Amino acid sequence: MIGNVEVTREIDARGSFCPGPMMxxxxxxxxxxxxxxxxxxxxxxxxxxxxxKWVTKANQExxxxxTLDGYDRIIVKKVR
Amino acid sequence: MSDKNRMSIVVFDGTVDKLFPVSIIASGGVMNDMRVDIFLTFWGLLAFRKGEPYKVSKVSKDYEEWAPEMMRVLQEKKVSSWYDTLLQAKELGDIHIYACAMTADLFDLGKEDFEPVVDEIIGVGEFIAMAQESGTTLYI
Structure with missing residues (x-):
């Protein structure tokens, strides 16, 4: 399912600590x-x-x- | 009435190990769409004098044996500084930063002596009125 989604923009926040990637x-x-x-x-x-959790709360999709090699690739769609 | 979407934080300490949680918790407030009011007093306020934020390197006395190790990992892992984390949170969210008037008077400091991230110098009464309206109040 994830493989079929066309990503508009990728942010590489690897190596950044909480709350960096979220912000x-x-x-x-x-x-x-x-x-x-x-x-x-x-x-x-x-x-x-x-x-x-933030995506749900912010009413985004x-x-x-x-989960890849030592990192996660999290995909979110802006719907509002 | 206290508002669950508001958080007030008193920052008393001016050491790296206390300023980090201030900026991280304030970021958490921004993530949750909260208004965050931060009251800087005593050593917490002195850390916001012009040019100070990036110089702060002390750790609380109770944990000072950890200071070299902490500074080492922060540098080695290229962790954003507590101050950059706070600036980013303030830019993205509804964060207000106040200097405690009593501390400012005590050390003869005016608004121009602080980093521009400090919005206003206010008295304790005004801040406690904000805390009264906040669902969460922390003292760090």
Whole structure:
């Protein structure tokens, strides 16, 4: 499912610590267009939990998370 | 009435190990769309004098044996400084930073002596009125 999604923008936040990746995603989502799909690469343990929760709370669409080699690729769609 | 979407933080300490949680918790407030009011007093305020934030390197006395190790890992892992984390949170969210008037008077400091991130110098009464309206109040 994740493989078929076309990502508009990818943010590489690997090596950044909590709350860095989450805050970076908030910044990018704000400036993105509705319909944009953002992928964020993150290697910290907090983001993996924080980002999906934030996406739900912010009423955006959580597409999914892939766990890759030592990091996660979290995909979010801006819907509002 | 206290508002669950508001958080007030008193920052008393001016050491790295206390300023980090201040900036991280304030970021958590931003993530949750909260208004965050930060009251800087005593050593917490002195850390916000012009040019100070990036110089702060002390750790609380109780944990000072950890200071070299902490500074080492922060540098080695290229962790964003507590101050950059706070600036980013303030830029993205509804964060207000106040200097305690009593401390400012005590050390003869005016608004121009602080980093521009400090919005205003206010008295304790005004801050406690904010805390009264906040669902969460922390003392760090």
């Amino acid at each position: 970076e995603l908030i910044r990018v989502i704000r400036s993105a267009q509705i319909g944009d799909v953002i992928a964020i690469l993150s290697s910290d343990q907090g983001s993996k939990r924080d980002i999906p 959580f597409i999914g998370v892939e």
